[in-house]
Amino acid sequence: xxxxxxxxxxxxxxxxxxxxxxxxxxxxxxxxxxxxxxxxxxxxxxxxxxxxxxxxxxxxxxxxxxxxxxxxxxxxxxxxxxxxxxxxxxxxxxxxxxxxxxxxxxxxxxxxxxxxxxxxxxxxxxxxxxxxxxxxxxxxxxxxxxxxxxxxxxxxxxxxxxxxxxxxxxxxxxxxxxxxxxxxxxxxxxxxxxxxxxxxxxxxxxxxxxxxxxxxxxxxxxxxx
Numbered sequence: 451x452x453x454x455x456x457x458x459x460x461x462x463x464x465x466x467x468x469x470x471x472x473x474x475x476x477x478x479x480x481x482x483x484x485x486x487x488x489x490x491x492x493x494x495x496x497x498x499x500x501x502x503x504x505x506x507x508x509x510x511x512x513x514x515x516x517x518x519x520x521x522x523x524x525x526x527x528x529x530x531x532x533x534x535x536x537x538x539x540x541x542x543x544x545x546x547x548x549x550x551x552x553x554x555x556x557x558x559x560x561x562x563x564x565x566x567x568x569x570x571x572x573x574x575x576x577x578x579x580x581x582x583x584x585x586x587x588x589x590x591x592x593x594x595x596x597x598x599x600x601x602x603x604x605x606x607x608x609x610x611x612x613x614x615x616x617x618x619x620x621x622x623x624x625x626x627x628x629x630x631x632x633x634x635x636x637x638x639x640x641x642x643x644x645x646x647x648x649x650x651x652x653x654x655x656x657x658x659x660x661x662x663x664x665x666x667x668x669x670x671x672x673x674x675x
Contacts (some may be wrong), residue, residue: 451472451478451482451483451484452478452479452480452481452482452483452484453472453474453642454480454481455480455481455482455484455590456534456558457470457472460659460663461663461667462578463660463661463663463664463667464663464664464667465667465671468667468671469515471507471511472539473503473504473507473655475491475494475495475507476490476493476494476495476499476503477489477490477491477493477494477495477551478491480666481584489582491533492582492590492592492593493582493592494585494594494624495582495589495590495592495593496531496593496595496596496597496651497593497594497596497597497600498541498596499526500531501531501534501535504531504535505535505539508535508539508541512541513664516611517635517672518541519540519541519542519543520541520542520543520580521542521543521544521545521546521670521671522535522536522543522544522545522546523545523546523547523548523667523670524545524546524547524548524550525547525548525549525550525664526548526623526624527550527552528550529547529548529549529550529551530550530602531648532543532545532546532547532550532607533547533602533605533632534602534605534607536611536613537605537606537608537609538605538608540609542609543611543618544611544613544614544669544670544673545609545611545612545613545614545640545670546613546614546615546616546641546666546667546669546670547613547614547615547616547629548616548617548663548666549617549618549621549623549624549649550615550617550624550628550629550630550632551617551624551625551627551629551630551631551632551633552601552602552603552606552614552629552631552635552660553602553603553627553628553631554598554600554601554602555594555597555598555599555600555627556568556572556599557628558570558624558625558628559587561625561627561628562622562623562625563587571586571587572586572594572598573584573648574591575591575594575595577585578591579591579594580590580592580595585656595613595664603631603635604635606632606635607635607636607637609635609636609637609638609639610636610637610638612638612639613636613638613640613643613667614639614640614641614642614665614666614669614670615629615632615633615636615639615640615641615643616629616641616642616644617629617641617643617644617651617661618644618647618648618649618651618664619643619644619645619646619647620646620647620648621647621648621649622648622649623649624649629641629643639674640669642665644658644662647662
């Protein structure tokens, strides 16, 4: 989905005056709502490419605002990218990670779907790892090949900046155990398990994304969630 289609509502609870900068993925048309993805998107959608482009964007933002560090927020796979940026670049002033953790993707999938189902799905990835047309768990073989056995534990423990980790108690895409592991590995972190919430923070009482994002921004700007 195009960032232009929803970023305004995503940060609706942000206080006035903040400069919020986000990086669009390759091959996403302006205001696309995510019904289908272009071939440019799939060919540019690998973990290494996402990380590379975010590193370039981060350097640009630091230069643009004449800053040595900035607060960084990442959601879902963007949370994984944010963790690595904070560990590898020393550019994070503080860090908020929503719906992400520190387990390898293969381990997360095994916890979510079971080893037998996961191995069956990923066998197709192994047989044709560069394909953008073949899919496992809804994503291309090329993407899974780039991220499946990447182990965040190798760099997450290097993070020393204040870090807030938020995960839905009933997250169906990332195990809560993965977020707990990130919290254990990062020296200066706090974990919030959001009660009864899914990956998109739907709850029996309604969607609470606004409250989650507000909590993260409060932490980034004031240090207390």
